[in-house]
Amino acid sequence: MNEDELLKRARQLPATIEPSRDLWPGIAARLARRPGSPPVRLWLALAASVVALVGGWLALRPSGGAWSVATLSGAPTVGTRRLGARGALQVGDELATDGASRARVAVGTIGAVDVAPNTRLRLLATTANNQRLALDLGTISAQVDAPPRIFFVETPAGVAADLGCAYTLTVDSAGHGVIHVTAGYVEFAALGRRSIVSLGSWAETRPGVGPGIPYVGDAPVALRHWTSRCVFGCTSAWRALRRRRPASRAPRCCGSMRRRSTPGGRRSAGRPGGAKFSRACTGSCFQTLRTGAAS
Numbered sequence: 001m002n003e004d005e006l007l008k009r010a011r012q013l014p015a016t017i018e019p020s021r022d023l024w025p026g027i028a029a030r031l032a033r034r035p036g037s038p039p040v041r042l043w044l045a046l047a048a049s050v051v052a053l054v055g056g057w058l059a060l061r062p063s064g065g066a067w068s069v070a071t072l073s074g075a076p077t078v079g080t081r082r083l084g085a086r087g088a089l090q091v092g093d094e095l096a097t098d099g100a101s102r103a104r105v106a107v108g109t110i111g112a113v114d115v116a117p118n119t120r121l122r123l124l125a126t127t128a129n130n131q132r133l134a135l136d137l138g139t140i141s142a143q144v145d146a147p148p149r150i151f152f153v154e155t156p157a158g159v160a161a162d163l164g165c166a167y168t169l170t171v172d173s174a175g176h177g178v179i180h181v182t183a184g185y186v187e188f189a190a191l192g193r194r195s196i197v198s199l200g201s202w203a204e205t206r207p208g209v210g211p212g213i214p215y216v217g218d219a220p221v222a223l224r225h226w227t228s229r230c231v232f233g234c235t236s237a238w239r240a241l242r243r244r245r246p247a248s249r250a251p252r253c254c255g256s257m258r259r260r261s262t263p264g265g266r267r268s269a270g271r272p273g274g275a276k277f278s279r280a281c282t283g284s285c286f287q288t289l290r291t292g293a294a295s
Helices: 003-011 025-033 039-061 221-244 280-293
Strands: 068-071 085-091 093-099 100-109 111-115 119-127 132-143 151-155 156-163 166-171 176-183 185-190 193-198 201-206 260-262 265-269
Touching: 093 100, 100 132, 111 119, 151 166, 156 193, 176 185, 176 193, 185 201, 193 201, 201 221
Parallel strands: 132 151
Antiparallel strands: 068 085, 068 100, 093 119, 100 111, 111 132, 119 132, 132 166, 151 156, 156 185, 166 176, 176 201, 185 193, 260 265
């Protein structure tokens, strides 16, 4: 097509082009709409946010100061009262099971704790960000679905902080504890020492010392004994030596036992902290303790 033919066809076009329908009604409706009126999608998004906030609040709110508890077998007691099929555990109450009893405690709306036979458990707090039990003796299995550091279990040897997990925790008559994590992570802390125990791992803890080094279930027995000896044995032996010879210096690997100044100029042993764990460290530690104890 040459230029002359193109111009000829252009002259044949209509001078005005009309739409196939009247557009004014739609324009008028838009002009009549109030300024700033949010679209439907924005309203839906706001509604979804409100629902999510309310759901989160309901999940983490206090349970009126009480948690529900159900009997699984036998005859558990709450305080001095025998628990029926179901009951309530108030803040300050103690739940106890004998050798033939088991119970299940609902942790508000975020999880549950199964209480094994021969266990004593107390409810300490039920606030939105502090749901707390105390395990004095026995075994519990906890499963919680909540943000980290909402659910806590206190023991004579430290505090287990839930980081979104499931675990079993046992405390014996001496206050020694053992935790086994079956999902997620747990932080066990006491006296400035803390251990992060991950899925499939175990950790021990002792009163006055705190948690030891976590280990997996198939770890060699010799390794487990060595780490336990270094963490717990060294600290206990050093404290025994301090009672016999108050002026004794702490072995270097017991960095947890560095002395510090106290008001009045006296010196005292520090709290357990992060000792360096090595074969040489363990040997020198116990050699120093044996020498000091013998002299």
